[in-house]
Amino acid sequence: METQSESLAMIPPDGALDRAIKERIDVLLEQRLEAKLAEIKAAKTPSMTIIATKGTLDWAYPPFILASTGAALGWDVSIFFTFYGLELLKKDLRKLKVSPLGNPAMPMKMPMGPAWFKSIRWNIPNAVQSLIPAYETFATKMMKKTIRKTGVAEIGELRSLCLEAGVNLIACQMTVDLFGYKHEEFIPEVKEYCGAATFLPMAKDADVSLFI
Amino acid sequence: MDFDKELDARGLSCPLPILKTKKALNDLTSGQVLKVVATDPGSIKDMQAFANQTGNPLLSTTEEDKSYIFFLKKK
Numbered sequence: 002m003e004t005q006s007e008s009l010a011m012i013p014p015d016g017a018l019d020r021a022i023k024e025r026i027d028v029l030l031e032q033r034l035e036a037k038l039a040e041i042k043a044a045k046t047p048s049m050t051i052i053a054t055k056g057t058l059d060w061a062y063p064p065f066i067l068a069s070t071g072a073a074l075g076w077d078v079s080i081f082f083t084f085y086g087l088e089l090l091k092k093d094l095r096k097l098k099v100s101p102l103g104n105p106a107m108p109m110k111m112p113m114g115p116a117w118f119k120s121i122r123w124n125i126p127n128a129v130q131s132l133i134p135a136y137e138t139f140a141t142k143m144m145k146k147t148i149r150k151t152g153v154a155e156i157g158e159l160r161s162l163c164l165e166a167g168v169n170l171i172a173c174q175m176t177v178d179l180f181g182y183k184h185e186e187f188i189p190e191v192k193e194y195c196g197a198a199t200f201l202p203m204a205k206d207a208d209v210s211l212f213i
Numbered sequence: 214m215d216f217d218k219e220l221d222a223r224g225l226s227c228p229l230p231i232l233k234t235k236k237a238l239n240d241l242t243s244g245q246v247l248k249v250v251a252t253d254p255g256s257i258k259d260m261q262a263f264a265n266q267t268g269n270p271l272l273s274t275t276e277e278d279k280s281y282i283f284f285l286k287k288k
Binding site: 162 | 226263266
C-alpha cells in the first residue's frame with residue numbers, strides 16, 4: 002500500500018506517465034498488429050466472385066478465362082450468372098453468337114487467305130449488316146475459325162476446365178423465371194439457383210469481385 | 214536441366230498454358246521438375262506470376278526458336 006502510494010506520488014501531476022504508457026502501447030500494438038495481419042494474409046486462401054451478365058460468344062470469354070486462371074492460382078472462385086449470362090450455363094453452347102452489328106470496336110477480318118487479305122478490316126455499315134440475312138451466323142462462323150486458328154480455347158473447354166478446377170457456377174433464379182427457362186436446359190453442374198441475397202455476402206468476403 | 218515431366222503447350226493461347234501447367238504440376242510430387250514449352254508471348258510474364266502466386270519456384274525461363282521454355286519446381 003505504501004509502495005503504491007509512493008509510486009503514485011512519483012506521477013507528475015501533468016499525466017506524463019499516462020502519455021508514456023499510451024505511446025508504448027501504441028508502438029507495441031502496431032508491431033503486433035502488423036505481424037498478425039501478415040500471418041492472417043498468408044494463411045487465407047484468396048477468393049474471387051464474378052458476376053457474368055453477357056451471353057454472346059465474345060463476352061463468354063472473360064468470366065471463364067478469369068475464373069479458370071484464378072482457380073489455377075489456387076483461389077476459391079465463384080461465378081454468378083444472371084440475365085444473358087445464363088446462356089453460358091446452357092448444355093448446348095453452340096448457339097452462342099457474336100454480333101458486329103452496333104459494335105464499332107469489333108474488327109471484321111477474314112480468317113483465311115493470304116496475309117494481305119487477312120489484314121483487311123471490313124467496315125460494313127450497320128444499315129447493310131442489318132439487311133444481310135444470317136449476318137450474325139456468318140460473323141460467328143468467322144470468329145470461331147479465328148479462335149481455332151489462334152489457339153484460343155473454345156468456351157466449352159474453358160467451362161469444363163473451370164468445373165474441373167472447382168469453380169462454383171451459380172445461377173440467378175430470378176432470371177430463370179423471367180426468361181421462362183427450365184433447370185433441365187442448364188448443365189447439371191450448376192451448384193445452386195439463388196438470388197442477390199445469397200451472392201452478395203459471398204462477394205463481401207471476396208478479395209476480388211468483378212462485374213462482367 | 215533435368216526434369217520429371219514435359220508439357221507441350223505450343224500453339225495454345227492464354228490462359229491455357231497456365232491451366233495445363235497447373236494440371237501437370239498436380240501429377241508431380243514435391244521437388245520434381247516440370248518443363249513447359251509454350252509459344253504464347255504472354256506466358257513469360259504469366260508463368261512468373263503463376264509461380265509467385267502458387268509458390269512453385271520458376272527455375273528458369275529461356276527463349277529458343279520462337280518457343281519459351283520454363284522449368285518449374287513443384288513445391
